[in-house]
Amino acid sequence: MTRLVELEPTKFVHFLSDLWTQRNWQTNAQPRGEGRYLVQGQRGDGTKGLMLVLPSVETTVGTGHVKGFVAHAKKRGIDTVVVATQGEFDDSVRGFATNHDVTLLDREELGETVADEGLEQTVKQYTDGDVFETAEVEFGLPFDLPEPVEEALASLPIAALRERLAGLTGGGGDGGDSSGDSLRDRLPSSVDDLKSGSPPSVRVVVVAVLLLVLALGSVAALGPMVDGLGGSSGGGSGVAVSALSGASTDSADLVARWNARTADSLQVGNQTYAAPEGERFVVVGLNATAASGSPGNLPQSALVFESDGVSYGHQPLSNATGFDNGALFAPGESTHVWTVFAVPTNATTGTVLVQPTNEDTVAFVHDDTVSTDPNGDD
Known part of the structure; x- marks a missing residue:
């Protein structure tokens, strides 16, 4: 059986998030302590997904790891429930998963998926070339x-x-x-x-x-x-966007509700900005709320967009900015900001994340009601 190479834990989570975005999910990935992560997904038709990720190769996943998670997911009315690991599932978990309609993914199942669907290029973003x-x-x-x-x-x-x-x-x-x-x-x-x-x-x-x-x-x-071997040139009219959190919503210094869209040009007031040749814009709107105790710090320069293994900083626009507040967010108050990235036209997926050098941690939560229009509501 084809087996996926071992990935660093955070890269494994990032890969799984990318896997869902390629299936038209909007995703958020958040650490949940004790080496666990949650990837939340939602599709345009309202379908909800939730994935528990235990990325350590040393892990043997037992029913004790998943029972509470599955009960929580069912209570929330989650349509697609997944448990993923780079370790192993014991036999009791496989029986439990079959009885509760839970999908289990280890490196063997993921390796088969990558091989069957031609997703080798997605994996290579996170390795030295091995798949x-x-x-x-x-x-x-x-x-x-x-x-x-x-x-x-x-x-x-x-x-x-x-x-x-x-x-x-x-x-x-x-x-x-x-x-x-x-x-x-x-x-x-x-x-x-x-x-x-x-x-x-x-x-x-x-x-x-x-x-x-x-x-x-x-x-x-x-x-x-x-x-004929190799990656395709992509397709579709937009870039599938996900976001990778640096902390859970309970412990983060800022919680950023976000939404994104793809555009060839951007209208800000009376000014129109065209994407550079061979590129297009990914516009990201955020409603950021700092914890109640102190102001939150998130400069626009700390936000990056990662696609196909390349990180893109925000695209400067002459005489226009979506961060009028600079980098500070008032405690407990929601502030709307926006930023834009220029990515190659053949990019099909990408992830918004915060550079680790930023002072405050950020938890991303996707919300399709957040405006991506620099001039106000869409």
């Missing part, structure tokens, strides 16, 4: 094969296949994608090497490629399939 844990197996084939299979192997043009895979890099060593070279280097240099088990450790992907060549009958038939 799956591929078990290495000692390739000790005895190779007492039936004569037709032996002849088919002998006729395999492995040298040509290696050359074909090398061509995927488009030049390789100049900083381009090295996935083609990586796959090529895993192939044996000859059928004799494959049969003798040299190199002694061969990845399962090598076997799959060679068997596919046998099934198709020629390297040429492999060409269109390999050329």
